[in-house]
Each structure stands twice: as C-alpha cells, then as structure tokens.
Amino acid sequence: MRDPFKISLLPFCALVFGIFTLMVAVYFTASLPVFQKEGIHIYITNVWIAVEDNPEGEFYGVLAAIYGSVYTSILAVLIALPLSIGFAVFVIDYAPQKIKEPLIVITDIMAGLPTIIYGIWGVFVLVPILRDYVMRPLYENFSFIPLFSFEPAGGYSYLTAGVLLGIMVTPFASSIIREGYRMVPFTYREAVFSLGATRYEVTKILLGYIKPVIVASILLAFGRAVGETVAVSLVVGNTFNIHPSLFAPGYTISSLIANQFGDAFIYGYMVSALFAAGLFLFVIGLIVNIGGLIILKRYVYAKGG
C-alpha cells in the first residue's frame, strides 16, 4: 500500500504548489491598500497621479497597461503562429539534411537570447523601418480604417511591440510545434499518402493531429509575450494611452512595473498599485490557460466522438 517513492515525491509537489500559492497571496496582500482606497477603479480607469507629500491625492488606474499587454500579446501570437508552424513544417518535411540541424540550432539560440538584445535591435532597426515603410504609408492611404487611424508618433506603438514580441516568441513556439510534429508516427504519414493526398493535404491532416501541441505553444507564447518587459518597454512608447489603432503608443503591465518600481516607495500607494497590476497578470494567465483547457477538451471530445 505504502509506496515510498510516491511519498518522496510529495514534498516537491507541495513545494511547487506552495510557492505559487504564496506568490499569489503576497501579491494580493500587497495590493490590498490600493484596493481599499480605490476599489475596482485601479483596473477600470486610466490615470496615473503620483503625489509625493499627500497620499490622499494619489490615484492609480492601470487600464491602459492591461489593454496594452493584451493587445500586444495577441498581436505577437498572431504573428508568431503562422511563422512558427510554417518554419516547423519546413524544417521537418522539406529541409535537406545538411541545413536541418543548423536551422534547429539557430532557432534554439534565438529562443534563449537575452531579451534586451531584441530590445536594442527593436529600437534601432525595427522602429524606424516600421515607421517609414509600414505605418506612414498605411496611415496616409488607409486612415479611414480604425486600425490605421492614428498618425504614427515616431514609431513607438502597439504594432512595433507586437511585431518585436512576435519575433521573440516565434523560435520558442516553433520548437514546441516542431517536436510535436516530429513525433507523429511515420505510419500515419504513409497512410495518408497512400490515399492519394497531396503534400499540402498531408501536412494539413497531420497538423490537425497535433492540435493540442499547437494550442499549448500558443498558450506558452502568449504567456511569454505578456510577461516580456525590457524589450517591450523600449519600443511601446510608455504612455498611458488607450487607442484602437495599431500605430498608437501605449503601455504594458510589465513595462509599467519595470519603469515605476525604482522610486515607487516614496509614494503612499504606488507600490501597492504596481502589485495590483502584477496580480492582474496572474488573472490574465489564468484566463488564457482556462481558455486553452476548454479548447483541448473540445478536441478530445471531437476525437472520442
């Protein structure tokens, strides 16, 4: 009955779970002061009034940062998904043996690069290129479309942050999809080919087969994008701004925390407000993961039925 191995694993499980619970608890208790002072307004307003001598005069609302975090991360996933699926399929199915390994190694290096490297590249290369060759022309010709309706202010925008994030999470997402795609048993492939399917049709069917892997890669990529700090902070503009257009500058939760935390404790409530913003990242993570679980469940049912 008693399995010593099982019992010996328990502390590890308890530790992982305990760390997570403690973190949430710390974030929650640290954000309590601002909840008591402002209530839900911390999440539904867009203001940032920091007053040094008078804590009553302070007011924080991080809606712009929440909006920016979600906006840029969705953009990143939209960009990263086709890129990483295409890349994974090419590497596994088509790449000649000679360049296959180098391609894989390169993406693995890209996935592990410090994010500040992407950030600097973003500021000096991506921002001017997107501003001059993407945003300006689109704004000048299609400004009646809400997405393009904002005259680009110097290239710092949701779009730049989204593209940069997309590039950053692509190697990460593609290595997950690649491994999943590689694991598809060869007999399946043969079976579909034997039915006379074209290469495109085979790929389509096999990708459907590894759908859970793709969903998992989206979730993880989204999680990485939402939590990315330094690189985004360099290109997103860091302004408390809520605008539907891709070209408007904005803020994200993690860059807000990175920017403001240094001096936050000289104010009465700012530390608490930043903790509350961080707490919301947990909520976003939770929502995204539950969403992923629901998709996977449907998939399992569909297969079963």
Place this chain on the structure above:
Amino acid sequence: MRKFVFVALVFSILLAGCTQTQKPESKIIIAGSGATFPQPQIEKWIDIYTKQKPNVVIEYTGKGSGSGQNDFKQKLVDFACSDPPLKEDLWKELEKMGQPLQFPVVVGAVVVVYNLPGVENLRLDGETLAKIFMGEIEYWDDGAIKQLNPEANLPHERILVVHRSDSSGTTEVFTMYLSLVSKEWAEKVGAGKTVDWPVDKIGRGVGAKGNPGVAAAVKQNPYSIGYVELAFALKENFTMVMLKNRAGKFVTANEETIKSAVSEVSVNIPSPREGYREDLKVLLNAGGDNSYPIVAFSHMIVWERYEDKAKEDAVMDFVRWILTEGQKSENIVNGYVGLPEDVTSKLLAEIGQG
C-alpha cells in the same frame, strides 16, 4: 631529516600566505547609492580619492534618487545621493535614527534637446515650452515658436514629445521649472518625479527610460523634443534649446550661465542639519542676465555619527575632500559645475569640518 625540512618549508610558506591575506582587513568600505545624474562625477571623485587613500574602498550604485533615499533609510548604504532635497517626512523619520546631514555636492542643469533637421539655435521661452509639453502647440511652425525664431526655417511637422517613463529627479526639476513659468502647467500638470503627461493622452508623447532612453528616442525621431541632463547632452553632442531666462535673455547651459544662476541664490542654502528646508525652486528661473533657468543641485546625504568610528572618520574625510579638493575644476566632469567657494566653506563649517 629532509622530510622535516620540507614540511617546515611548506608550513612557513603557508604561514607567510596567511599573514599576507590578513593585511587588507584594515580596509574601510564605504557604500553609497542613489541618483544616476551625478554618477559620472561621483565615480571620478571616488577614483581620485581612493588613489590617495588606498585603505578606503568606496562603492557607488546609481539607481535613482528615490531608491538611494530608501537604501539610506534602511541603512543598507553609508551615504546616498539625491537630486531633489529630502522631503520633511523622510527627514523626520531619519532623525529618529540619528542626525542626517544633507549638502549639495555639484550643480547640474536640465537642457531641452530637439531633433529638427536644418534648425540650429532654436529659442524658446518657458511659456511656449510648457505649451509644447502640454501638447497645445502641435506643429513646429506654430505662431508662438515662429515669433521667437523669426529667421529659422520651421517645418510644418507635428512635434513628438519625449519624456522620462521612469520616475526621476530630472523630471521633477524640469516640471518644477515649467510650473514656475506657466500657470497653466502648474494647474493642469504640476511638478513631480513622475507626472501625468497631458501630451500622452493625445498620443503625441512617448516615454523612455533614463537619460539614454530619452536621448535615443530624440535621435531616432525627426521633429521630436525632449529633456536630459546637461552632462548627457554634451556627451551625446545634442543641439540644445536656448531658453529665455527671467531677465528676458536667451541663454544656453554652460559653466558660466550655471555659475551665474548659483551665485544668485547661494545665500538661500540651508544648514546641512536641516536639509529638508532646501527649496528646489530657489535655483530655478534665477535672476541675473546670464543665468540659465533650469539649474539644480545634486545632494549627498550622510549620517553625522556611525557606529564604527573608523568608518565615521573615513566618511567625513571623504565629504571634506569632496567639498574642497573635489570642487577644483580639474576634478569636475565636463557638464557639471562645482560649487562656489563661499558655499562650500559655509557648508564645511556647519558640518563641523571647516
């Protein structure tokens, strides 16, 4: 016998090694943290000073005035540097732990930099500057700017305003100046280490982290305007705006114009024992024909007494050195200005080191 000699030899070497490693024990380590603005200057001082006093090691971490204040309060560091003087609340809290001493160590200026191809020597006055940073003036060829620069070839391009995204003493000095010269700014925005920039809400403002961030953003974007520390602007070869001072003259920031501003106000510097009484405003928009209007002290905060007597002596010696030798022009980094001698001698006398 040979074996014994060998063992004795090994032992003697080991022992010799011991005595050598024990020697540096007498080194005194002084740790400091705080404002990034005076960091190049502080580092230069530390470099020269510790060459003269090899038994003292001084470390300084630049992480922002506010962080330095907090580190000092938590007693994580022996001294702190802060651009704005300490607030009264914090001062009273510190006094419960011992007598803090705060004194200016160097003078700097905040300059307005811009990226406007083909336009040199841009002239602005406080009111126009405030309107630009509020977003009320949208284009470079606005009437208000034109009037101040009749000869310049101003383009019809939208102004991009770059400000600090992190909380910073530079922003506090700059917004305090704008509050002094523009009533509208004082009412709508006010002064602080971080403010709610109205120009952000119209989408023509962007925030960038630190002086390097602002500098990069201004360089990258034609038709932008921002503010950085003078030392930084000089290092990066920026074109700086000539600002109209209280006497109505247009001046650029340099040693002469900064010294002129300081000499106007040196009587107003409070005793280091009452550092919180210092008012940032007195140095801003100073009178005098040749005074640059956005000038600020950078301060150092130390305890009067330390638990370790040796450390106390070392800190006080460093302080005395900074306020005497350190103020000589060969020990001052380009872009900063030393304190006038009457100020330093007064400060030294009040600290009890005169």
